[in-house]
Amino acid sequence: MTDEIDVVVDARTRLADDVVEFVLRPVAGGALPAWEPGAHIDVEVGDVDGDRLVRQYSLCGDPADRTAYRIAVLRQPAGRGGSAWLHDRVVVGDKLSVRGPRNHFPLEEAPGYLFLAGGIGITPLLAMARRVAAGRAEWSIHYGGRSRAAMAYREVLADVAGGRLTLVPQDESGLIDLTAALDAVPPGTVVYCCGPESLLAAAEAACAARGLRLRTERFAPKDVDPAAVDRAFTVTIASSGSEYFVPADRTIVDVLLAAGVDILTSCEEGTCGTCETTVVAGVPDHRDSVLTDEEQAAGDRLLPCVSRCLGSRLVLDL
Incomplete structure (x- = not known):
């Protein structure tokens, strides 16, 4: 399980319409855990309507700087209150708890890159752009937003790109x-895309038609296949042999947490990857928005907050 880190807000800057950047430094001093472009951290955002929420934010600073984490938060008027809590209540000097970093959106080696960013989706791609700008690969980036005033890091990105x-x-x-x-991209180019679902869906269709490799990161879950069936099944814990019945109307995480099984979870939507678990036996019914098609086909891991079982039994490495 990833340990929590207590951090203090060292700086807070308005970057664009409804976007605020927070610089977080460890309360205890010293070096923060290392990270690579594409990584995110879990941020505990306080009590919102009686619930203690955890939200994921991409790291958009310099991985070489181990003294601070830098995140940019978009206020989401239709969200569940986490971003509004950070915007309205958190000031310089406040302390927060974070976990991570985790990286389900890694920058892989390739002869060329095309980055497609929509809105706040620029945050993980900024660190990637900095990394590839220092190398020899061919690359370009297309960054869309509602208006110039709403586009965070546009000046920084212009300097980088x-x-x-x-x-x-x-x-x-x-x-x-x-x-x-x-x-316009040459063969071998890998496309990285982050932003609203409309951009992601369009990029998926366009890349599939051209045979281009695409990596995506979503801030909201993909729609579940309408043909998917919620069946009951049994989960066995490999370390203890304990078995738990998962009815059709409950998730694996829900059942295990209720039974006192130690499993780390956060978004419970299949988008953050916090609960990713190794599958020892059984066939997962993948419903997450994190694992690639190849990773899902391998069948050796799943996100138990949303995914289920295609058979009668799963054995999980817990």
């Missing part, structure tokens, strides 16, 4: 031209 950046404020230029962006 120069002529490789295509800025697409929707009120001036419409949406990112995926056809032009994807048709």
Whole structure:
């Protein structure tokens, strides 16, 4: 289980409309755990309507700087209150608890990269752009947002990317031209995309049509296949042999937590990867938005907050 780290808010900066950056330093001093581009941390955001919420935010600073974590938070008016709590209540000097970092969106080695960012989806891609800018790979980035005023890090990104950046404020230029962006990349290019579901779905369809490798990170869960059936099954804990019945209307995490099984969880939507668990036996029914198609096909892990079983029994490495 990942240990909690107590941090203090060292700086808070308004980056764009409804976007605030927080710089977090360890209360105890010393070096924070290392991270790579694409990583996120879990942030405990306090009591919201009586619930203690945990939210995930991408790290968008410099991985070489182990003295601080840097996150950017978009206020989500239709959210569950976590982002509003950070915007409205957290000031410089306040202490927070974080866990991680974790990385389910790693930057893999490739001869070329195309980054597609929509809105606050720029946060994990900024660190990636910095990394590839220091190397020899061919790359470019297309960054879309509602308006220039709503686009965080646009000046920083212009300095990093120069002529490789295509800025697409929707009120001036419409949406990112995926056809032009994807048709321009050479073979072997890996596409990284983060942003709203409309952009992700369009990128998935366009990349599949061209045979391009695509890595995505979602802030909201994908729709479950309408043909999926919620069946009851049994979960066995490999370390103890204990068995637990999971009815059709409950999740694995729900059942295990109620039984006192120690399992770390956070979003309970299949988007953060916190509860990822190794599968010892059985066939998972994957319903997450984290694992790649190849990782799901391997069947050796699942996210028990949303995924289920295609048979009658799963054995989990817990």
